[in-house]
Amino acid sequence: MSALTQRHTLTNWSAVSAAKGDDWFCYVACIKPTYDQLIRLAGQISGMLILSDGETRLEVLMNMPRSLSEQAEEVKATLMRIKPPKLGVDHLRHMVSSAVKLNGLARTLEAQVSVGAEPAVTCHWHRELSEILSLLKCASDPWSGLQPVQFEGCCACCAH
């Protein structure tokens, strides 16, 4: 059974990666920009769910350099072009799955600027997002550079 399908914690996944060779690290280097992009996209969609004021929400959407769905399409297309090593097949499959889900959410959100009008729908989005973020956290390997939070140089972080 592959590491990801076991619902690993962040630490467990990283421990697994310790035994991996150059193939894995080449794959990580290749996938990191896309992983980061997925995390950012999930963060943006989460943020949109917080803004209760429709006007602010619309303003934020309008001021984005690229729309949420454009970003999601781009991520998906990039992932499709990546050829993983054997060890990374399952990892990539989960990344693609996250990207597809995010794309769906992004499109729905853009179509319905009045987020939160239907509590049941909002609840569903929260669940979806939560699953995606869990998946991305499982797919993290901070010691190799895949991590949801960028700590380098941030406040209260030291010993660079």
Added chain:
Amino acid sequence: MTKNAYSIRVLEYAFALNCPESAVIYGAHNEGIRKLPYAYVLIQGQGHNIMVDVGYNHAEYGGFLADKFGVINWQPPHAVLAECDLTPEDIDVVILTHAHFDHMGNIQAFPNAKFYIQEREISNWISAMAQPAHMQWAMLGTDPSDVLRVADLARQGRLVCLKGEVEDLLPGIDVHTAFNTHTDGCMWVKVRNDLARDSQNVWVLAGDLVYSYKNLLDDPKIVGGEVEGDLRLRPVGLAMGSMVNLIHSSDEMLKHVGYQIKRLIPVHEQLLPQVFPSRITEAGLQLIEVSLADDDFSRVC
């Protein structure tokens, strides 16, 4: 007449021993390292248990932070708050000064609290995350999972997005904004501890707008529990916004306390235990008592 309506305590929950001085003081390169406490503030009184920031969750980032940045001795909120005979469930209000992981990374630990944050901090997250990869610097220290957890608070009706400053958010407690400084939607907290509008008993909780007395004074010295030194404002080592604005926000906070340095509380300051009554807990963390409410008893003596 109320002398002290609130008890104010700074509760250390972890620390790093080797923080570069330049992370604390902008431009202080090659000036060595210092201990950097990680702490939140507990305000108790008027029927409320209020936290200013909630720290981070070790389960999420602990191993990595410990290995890479030397952050040690993290204790969970239930252990830290137990020193004040409280549980996380007792906290009914949380004021989030800003969205960095070490201030907002453990909101799930406080199931009964109502949270306050500036709406501008949230809209700025989204805008920052929407920037292309080569412009992601502004997202340092922010966890998208925290953003989702805040979204969940909103769904539960436990989040209030503030639009600017609020007087008497709770009796005698005001929140002030410092936009475009450490982060875009930063705020700081003013406690008018005598509850008077024109208070003579003000405490300012600076969040990350000030890390240390060195951000305020040239060569600060603690003499008999007083903070002494020549006033000289210097920004903290990290600003997502303007360093100039940080200087202005520091000056603004100082105006509110009549330039009494002791009344401005920088939670990352390692010298706080020399200024205020304090004790070290069994876990090896500092518990600092800034103010004691008229109807409360000391947790440090």
